[in-house]
Amino acid sequence: MKSILVHPPQKSIRAEIRLAASKSECNRALIINALTGFECELSNISEARDSQTMLRLLNSNETVADVIDAGTTMRFLTAYFAVTDQTKIMTGTPRMCERPIGILVDALRVLGADIEYEKETGYPPLKLNGFAYSGQNEIVMRGDVSSQYISALLLIAPSLPSGLKINLEGEVGSKPYIEMTLNQMAHFGIEYKADWHTNTIIIPPFKYQPHPYAIESDWSGASYWYSIVALADDAEVELLGLKKDSLQGDSAIVDIMRHLGVESVFTDRGVLLTKIAPAASIGWDFTDCPDLAQTVAVCCAVKGISLSLTGIESLKIKETDRVFALQQELQKLGAKLTEVEKDHLYEVSQIPGFERKETPSIHTYDDHRMAMAFAPAGMVAPIIIEEPGVVVKSYPGYWKDLSVVTTWEEV
Numbered sequence: 001m002k003s004i005l006v007h008p009p010q011k012s013i014r015a016e017i018r019l020a021a022s023k024s025e026c027n028r029a030l031i032i033n034a035l036t037g038f039e040c041e042l043s044n045i046s047e048a049r050d051s052q053t054m055l056r057l058l059n060s061n062e063t064v065a066d067v068i069d070a071g072t073t074m075r076f077l078t079a080y081f082a083v084t085d086q087t088k089i090m091t092g093t094p095r096m097c098e099r100p101i102g103i104l105v106d107a108l109r110v111l112g113a114d115i116e117y118e119k120e121t122g123y124p125p126l127k128l129n130g131f132a133y134s135g136q137n138e139i140v141m142r143g144d145v146s147s148q149y150i151s152a153l154l155l156i157a158p159s160l161p162s163g164l165k166i167n168l169e170g171e172v173g174s175k176p177y178i179e180m181t182l183n184q185m186a187h188f189g190i191e192y193k194a195d196w197h198t199n200t201i202i203i204p205p206f207k208y209q210p211h212p213y214a215i216e217s218d219w220s221g222a223s224y225w226y227s228i229v230a231l232a233d234d235a236e237v238e239l240l241g242l243k244k245d246s247l248q249g250d251s252a253i254v255d256i257m258r259h260l261g262v263e264s265v266f267t268d269r270g271v272l273l274t275k276i277a278p279a280a281s282i283g284w285d286f287t288d289c290p291d292l293a294q295t296v297a298v299c300c301a302v303k304g305i306s307l308s309l310t311g312i313e314s315l316k317i318k319e320t321d322r323v324f325a326l327q328q329e330l331q332k333l334g335a336k337l338t339e340v341e342k343d344h345l346y347e348v349s350q351i352p353g354f355e356r357k358e359t360p361s362i363h364t365y366d367d368h369r370m371a372m373a374f375a376p377a378g379m380v381a382p383i384i385i386e387e388p389g390v391v392v393k394s395y396p397g398y399w400k401d402l403s404v405v406t407t408w409e410e411v
């Protein structure tokens with residue numbers, strides 16, 4: 001697809017949007033389902049490419065498992081194929097092969113997995129040669145790089161003969177994703193123990209029970225709609241399929257957006273977003289919800305709200321270096337992202353005297369969230385989003401849904 005030029009809406013926005021299902025919840029459910037021998041009844045399976053890739057690879061006998069650019073698919077499948085004694089080559093896009101996986105490989109090796117690095121130590125592609133259980137039932141691993149390594153191990157832990165005790169070191173990032181994993185495991189019968197004072201998790205050996213499971217809509221995808229409501233002159237949007245007591249940590253967008261001018265009222269079918277007065281400035285720690293950082297940064301940049309961000313270090317090892325990508329692209333909107341304290345505190349602020357001369361054209365760096373986070377800026381003034389097809393990773397219907405509230409064209 002060519003680039004997309006988003007035009008500001010010509011009238012007040014009144015819309016109902018049925019959001020795509022969460023790829024995070026879906027990918028966990030798919031692994032658990034596989035471990036039951038594919039006996040669960042899963043509903044609202046995500047159309048996201050990350051989940052469709054997971055589904056396809058779980059049902060494939062081919063040796064090469066190409067996850068494309070899906071982090072959870074790479075990490076969860078590596079653990080699943082390893083402990084189910086399958087011989088596989090795990091690979092993905094060039095960027096996937098730059099995203100670290102050594103922490104997970106080290107842990108799986110302790111448990112008895114035979115894994116080799118095909119190219120660079122610590123990174124995909126990986127060669128999985130089989131599994132001979134070591135008898136180890138306790139491991140120590142870092143919790144401050146990616147929670148996906150921890151979720152990957154948790155998901156397979158009940159199938160180890162002695163279960164597993166995981167001791168996490170360092171400040172645990174993306175913790176709600178670990179809790180999502182544990183909650184979903186509990187739904188399928190696992191009685192875990194998690195102690196967040198000592199950062200230890202104990203999983204007993206157990207066979208997952210094949211209960212039905214309905215995947216919730218995606219709160220990360222919802223964040224772009226919050227930004228649309230925050231930025232449009234007049235808007236009221238009901239997002240269908242979201243729950244107040246969600247397993248997804250990105251439901252934190254409800255609290256964040258109250259400062260940016262959006263109130264949320266839960267209904268019996270989702271959440272209704274309306275406009276309220278925004279704050280002049282906001283500070284937020286994104287350690288628990290890193291995928292929201294781009295949405296909030298762009299929204300603040302366009303609204304002229306000054307934003308202090310912490311907890312965004314992990315953004316550097318995602319689909320692209322998101323800190324760099326934001327620094328480059330926010331300038332086109334007259335804002336800057338500055339590192340105030342090294343690897344800790346960042347700030348989004350306006351560039352004094354900035355005058356917009358032409359329609360900004362935003363590079364998306366093969367990152368779905370760059371496209372989806374910048375498009376809402378089109379509520380205020382036209383904006384071009386390059387490589388718009390990147391949204392398929394998590395929200396394939398994004399552009400179609402956007403056309404319900406405003407016009408856009410390919411350019």
Ligand SMILES: O=C(O)C1=C[C@@H](OP(=O)(O)O)[C@@H](O)[C@H](O)C1
Pocket residue numbers: 023024025072145146147148151173174177290291314
């Ligand atoms: O477990 C998950 O489903 C995810 C965990 C997070 O990654 P990190 O734990 O690497 O921060 C998040 O950014 C990603 O989009 C999905």
Ligand SMILES: C=C(OP(=O)(O)O)C(=O)O
Pocket residue numbers: 069070071072073291318319369394
């Ligand atoms: C970081 C993301 O995904 P993953 O790590 O699973 O590729 C994301 O969807 O923003």
